[in-house]
Amino acid sequence: MHIISEEFISEGKARDFLRDYYREFPKGRYGTCIGIRRQRISQHWEVYGHRFH
DSSP, rough: EEEEEEEESHHHHHHHHHHHHHHHSSSHHHHOEEEEEEEETTTTTEEEEEOOO
């Protein structure tokens, strides 16, 4: 299993990464399960989750 944890200053960059990651590692083939959340204290966006293979 591969753990994904990337931090971004802007929501747009985080969503772009999320979109591109799903294109490169589709859910049906790699079991990709990632999401996006905003960290309240440090004020950044985080893309987190995992994939298999």
